[in-house]
Amino acid sequence: MRPDDRPVLAIILSLVALALFDAMGLIIKHLSNSYSAAELSAWRNLFALIPTAIVLWSSKAWQRNGRTFKLRQWKLALLRGVIVTFAQLCFYMSLGLMTFAAASTISYASALFITALAIPILGERVGWVRWSAVLVGFAGVIMVVQPTSEGFNLYSLLPLSAAAFYALVSVTARLFDDAAPSSLINLYSTITATIGAAVIAYFLGGFRPIATPTDMAWIFLMGGFGGAAVLLLIVSYRMTEQSNLAPFSYFGIPLAFVLGWLFFDEAPWSTLFPGAILIALGGLLIVWRDRTHAKQAPS
Numbered sequence: 150m151r152p153d154d155r156p157v158l159a160i161i162l163s164l165v166a167l168a169l170f171d172a173m174g175l176i177i178k179h180l181s182n183s184y185s186a187a188e189l190s191a192w193r194n195l196f197a198l199i200p201t202a203i204v205l206w207s208s209k210a211w212q213r214n215g216r217t218f219k220l221r222q223w224k225l226a227l228l229r230g231v232i233v234t235f236a237q238l239c240f241y242m243s244l245g246l247m248t249f250a251a252a253s254t255i256s257y258a259s260a261l262f263i264t265a266l267a268i269p270i271l272g273e274r275v276g277w278v279r280w281s282a283v284l285v286g287f288a289g290v291i292m293v294v295q296p297t298s299e300g301f302n303l304y305s306l307l308p309l310s311a312a313a314f315y316a317l318v319s320v321t322a323r324l325f326d327d328a329a330p331s332s333l334i335n336l337y338s339t340i341t342a343t344i345g346a347a348v349i350a351y352f353l354g355g356f357r358p359i360a361t362p363t364d365m366a367w368i369f370l371m372g373g374f375g376g377a378a379v380l381l382l383i384v385s386y387r388m389t390e391q392s393n394l395a396p397f398s399y400f401g402i403p404l405a406f407v408l409g410w411l412f413f414d415e416a417p418w419s420t421l422f423p424g425a426i427l428i429a430l431g432g433l434l435i436v437w438r439d440r441t442h443a444k445q446a447p448s
Contacts, residue, residue: 159388160397162381167401169378171408174244174253176371178413180364181245188356189371190237190346194339196372200380201332201339210330218333222325226334229318230341236314237342238349243307249409254402254425255293255308260432261286262316270320278438286431292424331383399429 177189184192205211220226243252261283267273290309318338325334350356359365402425409415 156389159385162385162388163397164400166378166381166385167398167404169374169381171253171401171404173371173374173378174249174405175408175412176367176374177241178244178249180367180371181241183360183364184357185350185353186238186241186245187346187350187353189241189368190234191343191350191356192368193237193372193375194343194346196369197376197379198336198339198343200373200376201336204380204383205330205332205336208330208332210328211333214328214330220329220333220337222329223337225321225324226337227341229321229334230338231345232314232318232321233338233342234345234349236311236318237346239307239314240311243304243311246304246307248415249413250405250415251293251305252308253405253409254428255290255305256312256315257399257402257428257432258286258290258309259312259316259319260435261290261428262313263319264435266316266320271323276438279435282431282434282438284431285434286428289424289427289429289431292427335379335383399432402429 173193177186177193180189240252240256243255264275264279264283268275293305322331322334347356359368
């Protein structure tokens with residue numbers, strides 16, 4: 150444990166961030182009948198630049214580097230922004246086409262993709278515990294997606310694709326120099342994702358005028374919630390080790406069920422269980438293995 154470790158406060162902040170991400174998802178689903186996923190992604194990233202800039206300005210690492218906007222691995226940062234663009238596009242489309250709980254639950258497979266992608270990208274060795282966790286998690290994904298059922302459609306692959314893209318974003322983050330401020334990397338990615346989503350929206354028919362002031366308020370809140378959630382996550386990661394926070398991220402699965410039921414009268418219990426439990430179990434097995442390995446490593 151680090152001398153300045155504050156795990157309780159960090160966990161609280163991460164849970165608030167999780168709730169804000171879900172609130173953002175609810176707004177996206179609410180607006181998806183009026184605006185395309187690319188439009189919503191562009192607006193979300195544009196308004197999220199405000200909290201992103203706040204995080205950068207308060208970053209001690211950025212201040213130590215002379216508050217420069219230069220980044221040695223700028224091409225990698227821009228590439229991550231492109232990946233974020235496609236991740237958001239897939240996830241936002243799934244929110245408009247599927248139940249809130251189903252789209253959210255399948256997206257939690259990102260932890261499983263991170264394990265698989267760490268082999269070719271980072272050169273990590275994955276043992277039997279993590280491979281077992283991946284198999285358990287993907288068994289849960291198959292149960293939720295139900296590829297052999299009559300009700301299966303390709304929409305179910307959208308949140309799964311989003312999970313793979315988000316996993317790629319996470320894995321490539323570990324390729325940056327240790328001295329590179331994470332807030333500056335996030336700024337590069339957010340700007341790129343904003344431009345990328347705007348370009349896609351343009352080629353898919355352009356931006357529709359904001360219909361009402363209420364819609365404008367929802368769009369502003371969508372970006373604010375998303376940006377604030379990222380800000381809180383960054384702050385929480387600075388307060389404690391990531392292994393202390395990872396188990397609590399799966400609180401989002403039951404939260405998605407409750408929110409989908411409260412706001413959209415969705416109750417896909419028979420579809421999502423027990424698959425959702427296996428997805429969470431697979432992710433938690435990976436967290437447990439990484440945490441155990443970290444404790445055994447020489448300090």
